[in-house]
Amino acid sequence: MELDQILDEEFAQYSTAEAVARMEDAGVPASRVRDMEDVFENPQVQARNMHQTVDLPTIGSMEMAGSPMHFSRTPTVIERHPPLLGEHTKEILTEFGYDDEMITELADRDII
16 A cells, blocks of 8 residues: 555656657567557557457456457357356365365455
8 A cells, every 4th residue: 555655646747658658768568558449549459459358257248359360261250258256166175176165264254
């Protein structure tokens, strides 16, 4: 929290372009965060036909960038939505040897 406040105050002094330039000048890899409109307007995203629509169980249809990989004989497609937070937690913990009782205890203690 304290570091967040310090960084917020420091970065508030600069435009996005200025902040990115200062980071790059210091040898820190940096880029501005793009919103989805920026992503879909990107010429590379358009040229590679990466604009996809995915159905999410919580909100319905959502537009997102698809895979940049395009193969001649193996098309890349989005077959399902990105996982929801915690959607596969139980299955993953079970694979690592946790039983139902241990998983329930972790959930009850807000660890998972």
